[in-house]
Structure formats: C-alpha cells, structure tokens
Amino acid sequence: MTWLVWRQHRIQFYLGAALLAAFAVVIAITGVQVASQWHSALVACAASHSCSRLSDTGLFLGNHAVGFLVIMTLGAPALVGLFWGAPLMAAELETGTTQFAWAQSVTRKRWLAFKAGWMLLAAAVWGGAISALVTWWSGPDNALELDAFKPGRFDIMGIVPVGYSLFAMALGIAAGALLRRTLPAMAVTLGGFIAARALITLLLRPHYVSAVTVFYKVTGGFTPPGSYWQIASGVLGPNGQAINQNTTGNAINGIPANYLPASCNAPSRGAFTPPPSCLQALSHFRAFLTYQPADRYWTFQGIETGIFLGLAAVLIAVTAVVLLRRDA
Amino acid sequence: MISIREVPDRAPPEPAAVDTSGLTKCYGKVRALTDCTVTVPEGRITALIGPNGAGKTTLLRLLAGLARPAAGQVTVNGSTPRQDPAFLASIGYLAQEIPLYRRLSAEDHIRVGAHLNPRWDAESVRERLTALKIPLDRAVGKLSGGQRAQVGLALSLAKRPQLLLLDEPVAALDPLARRNFLGVLADGVAAGGLTVVLSSHLVADLERVCDHLIMLASSRVQLCGDIDDLLAEHQLLVGPRKDTTAIERSHQVVQITRTPRQTTLLVRRNSSGIPVVDPAFEASDVSLEELVLAYMGQDAAPALAHLTTVGEEQ
Numbered sequence: 001m002t003w004l005v006w007r008q009h010r011i012q013f014y015l016g017a018a019l020l021a022a023f024a025v026v027i028a029i030t031g032v033q034v035a036s037q038w039h040s041a042l043v044a045c046a047a048s049h050s051c052s053r054l055s056d057t058g059l060f061l062g063n064h065a066v067g068f069l070v071i072m073t074l075g076a077p078a079l080v081g082l083f084w085g086a087p088l089m090a091a092e093l094e095t096g097t098t099q100f101a102w103a104q105s106v107t108r109k110r111w112l113a114f115k116a117g118w119m120l121l122a123a124a125v126w127g128g129a130i131s132a133l134v135t136w137w138s139g140p141d142n143a144l145e146l147d148a149f150k151p152g153r154f155d156i157m158g159i160v161p162v163g164y165s166l167f168a169m170a171l172g173i174a175a176g177a178l179l180r181r182t183l184p185a186m187a188v189t190l191g192g193f194i195a196a197r198a199l200i201t202l203l204l205r206p207h208y209v210s211a212v213t214v215f216y217k218v219t220g221g222f223t224p225p226g227s228y229w230q231i232a233s234g235v236l237g238p239n240g241q242a243i244n245q246n247t248t249g250n251a252i253n254g255i256p257a258n259y260l261p262a263s264c265n266a267p268s269r270g271a272f273t274p275p276p277s278c279l280q281a282l283s284h285f286r287a288f289l290t291y292q293p294a295d296r297y298w299t300f301q302g303i304e305t306g307i308f309l310g311l312a313a314v315l316i317a318v319t320a321v322v323l324l325r326r327d328a
Numbered sequence: 329m330i331s332i333r334e335v336p337d338r339a340p341p342e343p344a345a346v347d348t349s350g351l352t353k354c355y356g357k358v359r360a361l362t363d364c365t366v367t368v369p370e371g372r373i374t375a376l377i378g379p380n381g382a383g384k385t386t387l388l389r390l391l392a393g394l395a396r397p398a399a400g401q402v403t404v405n406g407s408t409p410r411q412d413p414a415f416l417a418s419i420g421y422l423a424q425e426i427p428l429y430r431r432l433s434a435e436d437h438i439r440v441g442a443h444l445n446p447r448w449d450a451e452s453v454r455e456r457l458t459a460l461k462i463p464l465d466r467a468v469g470k471l472s473g474g475q476r477a478q479v480g481l482a483l484s485l486a487k488r489p490q491l492l493l494l495d496e497p498v499a500a501l502d503p504l505a506r507r508n509f510l511g512v513l514a515d516g517v518a519a520g521g522l523t524v525v526l527s528s529h530l531v532a533d534l535e536r537v538c539d540h541l542i543m544l545a546s547s548r549v550q551l552c553g554d555i556d557d558l559l560a561e562h563q564l565l566v567g568p569r570k571d572t573t574a575i576e577r578s579h580q581v582v583q584i585t586r587t588p589r590q591t592t593l594l595v596r597r598n599s600s601g602i603p604v605v606d607p608a609f610e611a612s613d614v615s616l617e618e619l620v621l622a623y624m625g626q627d628a629a630p631a632l633a634h635l636t637t638v639g640e641e642q
Contacts (some may be wrong), residue, residue: 001444003439003440003443004440004443004444006439007432007436007439008429008432093432095427096423096425096426096427097427097428097429099394099421099423099427100423100427100428100429101418101444102394102416103392103394103419103420103421103423103484104416104423104440104441104444104445105413105414105416105417105444105445105446105487106413106444107412107413107416108411108414109411126640140625291559324411327389327394327395327396
C-alpha cells in the first residue's frame with residue numbers, strides 16, 4: 001500500500017517539498033539578518049541603558065515582504081487540506097479507481113489506513129516544519145513586541161500549526177469521502193477550516209483557563225510581565241459601573257471628561273497638572289485588565305492542539321464509517 | 329427455486345461458485361435488482377445478458393462485495409462477500425468503465441498489483457500487453473479505449489482469482505481483439521480453477537464461449553441455466569394466423585408475433601417437458617439470439633407483461 005500511496009501522490013509530495021524548501025531558504029536568509037539586527041540593537045541599548053524602552057524606539061526587524069509571508073503561514077494548514085486532503089478520496093471516488101483498488105486483495109480498512117495515515121503524517125511534517133521556521137524567525141520579534149500570545153501570532157508558532165494541519169487534512173479527507181467530488185470537497189474544506197479556526201479562536205480560546213483580572217488606579221498603571229494576552233480592559237466608575245470610553249471628547253487617563261469635575265478639564269494645549277480636586281475625583285475610578293499571563297502560553301498551545309487533534313480524529317472516524325458502510 | 333432447475337432430466341447439481349437467493353438492491357426508490365436467485369456453476373463461463381439498466385452491473389457489484397444487498401443472500405466461493413484479504417484475493421472484478429489510475433502506466437499498475445495481491449502473475453500481463461503492442465510505460469490515460477480495456481483485463485487475470493467478474497469486458501475491443509480475449513478466457517477456464525461471469529449484450533460473442541446463461545430484464549431474472557438446456561426447453565412455432573388460446577393455456581408463450589398471414593410463437597415447454605403438438609404449426613429449434621431477444625422484447629411489450637414470471641418462485 002505504501003508503494004501505491006507514494007506512486008499516486010509523489011508529485012504532490014515533490015511540490016510540497018519544493019514549496020517548503022523555498023520557504024526555508026527565504027526564512028533562513030532573512031532570519032539571520034533579523035537575528036543580527038536584534039543583536040546589534042541589544043548591544044546599542046545596553047550601552048545607553050535603554051533596553052527596557054527598546055520597543056518604543058520604532059525598531060523594526062526584518063522586512064515587510066517576509067513579515068507578510070510569515071503572517072500568511074496562517075493559511076498553510078488549509079493548503080494541505082485543500083490540495084492533498086480533499087482530492088484524496090474524492091478524486092478516486094469520482095473517477096472510480098476505488099473499484100480498481102478495492103478489487104485487489106486489500107481490505108478497505110487497510111487501504112484507508114495507509115492512504116490517510118501517510119497523508120496525515122505528511123500534513124504533520126508540513127505544519128511542524130513551517131511552524132519551526134516561523135518560530136525561529138520570530139524569536140527576536142517576539143522578544144521585542146511581546147505579542148507571541150496574541151491571536152494571529154499564537155496561531156503560526158509552537159505546536160498549534162501541527163494540529164491545524166492535521167485537522168485540515170482530515171477535514172479534506174472526510175469531505176471528499178462524503179461528497180465524492182473533488183471541487184465541492186475543496187470548497188467545504190476551505191469553508192470548514194476557516195469556520196472552525198475562527199469559532200475556536202474567538203469563542204473557546206479565551207476561556208481555556210480562567211483569565212486573570214487585575215484592578216488598578218487610573219492614575220497608576222499596570223503591565224503584566226512578558227508576552228501576555230490581553231482579553232479586555234476598561235475603567236469602572238465610582239459605583240462600579242462600566243465607563244463608556246468610546247467618546248470623541250477629551251479624556252483623562254481613559255476617562256471621558258463628562259465623568260469628571262471641571263477642574264480636570266485640560267487646556268487645549270500645553271502641559272497640564274491636574275489640581276487635587278481632579279485627582280480626588282480620579283481616585284474613585286478603577287482601571288482593570290483581563291488577560292492570560294505569559295506563562296500559560298504552552299498550556300494554551302497544548303489545549304488548542306488537543307482540540308484540533310480531537311476534531312481530526314472524529315473526522316477520520318467519520319471517513320472510515322462512510323467508506324466501510326457505503327457502496328463503492 | 330427457479331423453474332429451470334426443476335427440469336427433471338437435469339444432471340446432478342454441480343458445485344456452485346455463486347449462489348444467490350432473493351437478492352434485492354435499491355438505489356433510492358429505484359429497484360436495481362429484484363428478488364434475484366441464481367447459481368453460477370464452477371469452472372465455467374457464464375454469460376450475464378440483459379438490456380441496458382437491467383441490473384447486470386448491480387449483480388456483479390454485489391458478487392464482488394463492492395455493494396451490499398438490501399435483502400437476500402449471496403454466497404461467493406462458499407462465503408458471503410466480506411472485507412477479508414483471502415476472500416478478496418479469490419475474486420477478480422473489472423468494472424465497465426475500466427477504472428485505472430490515468431496518470432500511472434501499465435507497468436505501474438503491474439507493480440501495484442504485485443504489492444496488493446498474494447498471487448500475482450506479473451509476467452503474464454507483460455507478455456500479453458507486449459504481444460498486443462501496448463506500451464507498458466505510457467500513462468494509461470493516454471492509451472486508446474481498447475488498449476486500456478486490454479490492460480484492465482490482463483490485470484484482472486494476473487490476480488489469478490477463482491471467480492472473475494467482468495462487466496462488459498469486450499465492449500471496447502475490436503472484433504478480432506474480442507475473439508482473442510474470449511479465447512484467453514476459455515483457455516483459462518479450461519486450465520482449471522477459474523470461473524468467469526461476464527456481462528454483455530452482444531449475444532454472438534457470448535455464444536461462442538459461454539455455456540451458462542443468466543438473463544436479466546427490468547431488474548429481474550428472466551432466465552438462468554445451462555444454455556443447451558435453455559435452448560432445448562424452448563421451441564419456435566410458425567403457423568397460420570389463428571387462435572392460440574389453447575397453446576397459451578397449456579404452455580408458457582414467451583413471445584407472439586402476428587403478421588396478417590402468419591403467427592410466430594416462442595414457447596417454453598411446460599413443467600412436464602412436453603412440447604407443443606399442433607399440426608397447424610411447424611416447430612423448429614430456437615437460436616440463443618432469438619431466445620434472448622424474445623425475453624428482452626417481452627420486457628418491452630406491456631401487453632405481455634403477465635408472462636414475465638419466469639424468474640419467480642413456482
């Protein structure tokens with residue numbers, strides 16, 4: 001079976017390997033530049049004792065095209081689902097070659113196990129390799145911007161791309177087995193992948209572990225350490241009511257002027273030191289920050305990967321039931 | 329039981345490669361096969377004949393285990409078709425559309441077969457295709473329809489199955505290739521250990537190599553039995569245009585053709601095997617083609633629909 005899978009899909013494999021190699025070359029070359037840029041920036045800031053403010057200096061690592069390419073790896077898992085997964089069953093059912101394969105002395109279960117098994121392995125390698133390259137390339141950027149936990153960055157690094165790739169592949173395989181036609185299966189795979197990723201990112205991921213909420217004085221400030229993920233922030237009024245910060249008028253420490261005494265009204269230009277009555281009023285407000293601390297990063301990576309692996313397993317089980325129960 | 333098996337002077341039953349009873353298959357609301365009870369004797373070539381849409385492909389797919397029956401039983405080589413390497417190894421099946429991997433060459437297919445089958449005669453395929461001047465290294469999608477059919481047929485033989493199921497195998501072949509291939513099948517069967525069921529609507533080809541017949545029409549079995557026995561059971565009566573009620577009462581009339589001056593009847597002997605004796609009619613033997621066309625025509629003529637009872641239980 002392995003020989004058949006290889007013979008049938010080796011062109012896809014070569015193509016995938018070539019894409020991966022080209023990506024690796026681009027990432028390796030620019031990654032070295034990024035790393036040296038970062039290194040010289042660190043040396044420079046150490047000399048002037050300004051490393052804590054490095055992210056405010058407008059330092060930009062890498063170049064826009066490669067940065068964009070890196071962000072685009074968000075879509076890399078979908079590619080394997082679309083172009084490898086969806087045709088895997090659909091193309092055979094569509095052209096009837098299952099009738100050739102299933103007329104040999106190999107059970108359908110074995111046939112499916114080998115075909116799906118090798119393809120899932122390829123998907124995992126694809127997702128893993130891309131993620132490893134992106135993670136390495138983004139190391140300095142993560143240290144500078146501290147945004148590795150934020151949606152969009154979280155999704156292209158660590159182990160989650162492996163889970164996404166396996167899920168996309170399984171989704172393509174299942175869609176192909178159910179629909180028996182390649183193009184509809186590809187459409188369903190794309191739609192299903194985007195929907196699953198969006199829903200899980202928006203609705204589930206913020207709640208894998210209860211978020212931490214910290215209250216602090218509006219005149220002070222609070223920044224959690226490291227690459228935390230901010231879920232929500234805001235200001236509560238004297239009675240604990242939420243303050244609508246979306247106003248166009250003046251605001252002091254994030255509080256719109258209409259919540260504050262006139263003494264807080266700043267002149268339109270020039271420095272302003274609020275009088276004590278204004279500070280007194282401000283002390284009744286509390287700011288809050290709801291976030292996922294940086295040290296939960298790998299817990300979240302593990303949970304998210306587990307969810308997508310579970311979904312992939314369900315889809316493969318559905319494929320098996322469909323293929324074993326239905327007629328060829 | 330099918331009526332034909334009840335003929336008294338029949339030889340003792342041979343071992344059966346295929347035995348089905350009450351086999352029924354539906355696709356949605358369409359009945360592809362209804363109450364199909366047939367036997368295929370071992371070591372022979374059985375012709376599966378019927379008009380388009382009669383259920384030939386459905387029956388072959390049920391035998392190959394590629395489809396599951398809605399009702400009824402199938403026994404193939406002594407067991408129900410199942411997903412088991414030993415059972416699958418004993419069955420050869422070639423679908424009508426010759427489904428091969430279009431981008432793979434014949435040589436690739438030979439190697440696929442070698443990887444997937446316990447018995448595999450790769451050399452026989454190479455020899456056969458080389459003799460037919462079919463390039464082994466060209467993608468089968470680029471071969472002509474006839475060449476592709478030859479590749480499919482050679483591969484299905486290379487598996488060395490006990491039962492070979494071929495769906496319209498010769499449809500794409502030219503007359504010479506057709507005769508040649510049927511000869512190969514006949515040799516294979518004569519060498520022993522092979523049973524063949526092949527479907528077709530080309531009676532002339534089948535007549536040459538087949539000795540057993542299953543005829544389907546409108547999803548039902550119309551005839552099943554040894555071709556010689558079936559021919560002996562029917563007679564063609566040609567006579568003047570006259571009332572045939574008496575004959576119809578005592579015998580099963582398969583087909584009546586009336587012209588202004590004469591009446592032609594195709595009659596099946598009754599259960600006691602007594603032929604029609606009527607001095608007004610001249611009796612003659614039936615050819616396989618006449619027999620097949622009569623049963624197919626029966627299906628097309630609603631006025632005679634009441635006669636379509638052959639395949640049912642007595």
